[in-house]
Amino acid sequence: MVPPPVDAPVDEPDDPVLAVERLSVAYGGDEVLDRLDLAVERGERLAVVGEHATGKTTLARTMVDGLAAPARVSGSVTYRPEGGDPVSVFDLDDDGRERFRREAVAVVTGDAGGFDPTSTLRSQFRPALRATGTDEARAERLLSALGLDADRVLDARARELNAAATQLADLALAAVADPAVLVVDDRPAALTHPARGDRLDRFESAVAADTDGGTTGAGGPTLVALGTELPALATLSDRLAVLHDGHVVEAGPTERVLDEPSHPHTRRLVEFYRESL
Numbered sequence: 001m002v003p004p005p006v007d008a009p010v011d012e013p014d015d016p017v018l019a020v021e022r023l024s025v026a027y028g029g030d031e032v033l034d035r036l037d038l039a040v041e042r043g044e045r046l047a048v049v050g051e052h053a054t055g056k057t058t059l060a061r062t063m064v065d066g067l068a069a070p071a072r073v074s075g076s077v078t079y080r081p082e083g084g085d086p087v088s089v090f091d092l093d094d095d096g097r098e099r100f101r102r103e104a105v106a107v108v109t110g111d112a113g114g115f116d117p118t119s120t121l122r123s124q125f126r127p128a129l130r131a132t133g134t135d136e137a138r139a140e141r142l143l144s145a146l147g148l149d150a151d152r153v154l155d156a157r158a159r160e161l162n163a164a165a166t167q168l169a170d171l172a173l174a175a176v177a178d179p180a181v182l183v184v185d186d187r188p189a190a191l192t193h194p195a196r197g198d199r200l201d202r203f204e205s206a207v208a209a210d211t212d213g214g215t216t217g218a219g220g221p222t223l224v225a226l227g228t229e230l231p232a233l234a235t236l237s238d239r240l241a242v243l244h245d246g247h248v249v250e251a252g253p254t255e256r257v258l259d260e261p262s263h264p265h266t267r268r269l270v271e272f273y274r275e276s277l
């Protein structure tokens with residue numbers, strides 16, 4: 001894998017809540033990520049765009065986990081809680097990791113297994129609500145903010161819902177504990193039309209509401225959305241990072257990256273989607 005050319009700007013956030021540094025991941029002999037650096041600014045909406053099989057899910061999962069074999073992982077991921085000591089994600093023990101995934105960095109990926117098909121979503125929300133010291137009204141508010149009929153969704157089993165509703169419900173479940181960072185992988189249905197603009201704002205406000213010990217403050221969680229579809233990701237993000245050849249080859253304010261793409265891969269991507277941007 002070749003390093004990115006020097007002319008591709010990768011901006012440096014002032015107050016990173018999460019810093020991925022020189023992250024390399026290989027499965028067997030196949031290197032997927034190659035010394036990747038990515039810093040997430042506290043409170044931002046960051047989109048990471050990459051083609052299929054560029055390692056987006058791998059990156060999302062390493063934000064909370066050192067990954068088991070056959071993955072070989074090097075580099076570091078550091079979480080910086082507001083006013084607290086930095087946490088090295090790969091050094092967490094099992095108990096610490098479980099809590100970390102609930103309250104600090106919650107990751108929703110397409111391959112997370114989703115909901116148990118045999119029980120209602122209401123019963124599957126209960127443990128998270130209990131752990132957070134909140135009640136069903138919180139689940140209802142989160143689901144409603146995402147445009148769902150909360151009662152119907154909570155009474156359903158996952159197989160009775162369509163894919164978009166299941167993905168949105170999965171996102172609401174991850175948000176129950178008011179995580180500081182919400183990482184959403186491959187959820188075009190959840191984060192794009194019609195869940196952008198007002199609905200995403202409403203959702204972020206709902207995430208920050210109700211929880212005393214909430215980590216995010218009034219502004220809601222930092223959001224990291226990973227996916228392939230540039231138009232949708234551009235719409236929802238303040239900042240855009242472009243993943244290619246195992247690295248972030250370019251990152252900056254979304255408008256700037258779209259108006260003045262520097263890296264040849266970003267230029268190709270913007271050109272490809274020009275009509276829909």
Ligand SMILES: Nc1ncnc2c1ncn2[C@@H]1O[C@H](COP(=O)(O)OP(=O)(O)OP(=O)(O)O)[C@@H](O)[C@H]1O
Nearest residue numbers: 027032050051052053054055056057058059070186
């Ligand atoms: N556990 C695993 N074992 C072996 N190979 C894996 C494993 N997980 C992912 N890979 C491979 O690593 C590469 C990157 O996969 P990953 O799912 O991280 O990419 P992605 O960008 O999220 O893909 P997509 O957009 O298709 O969801 C792929 O070639 C995939 O087959």
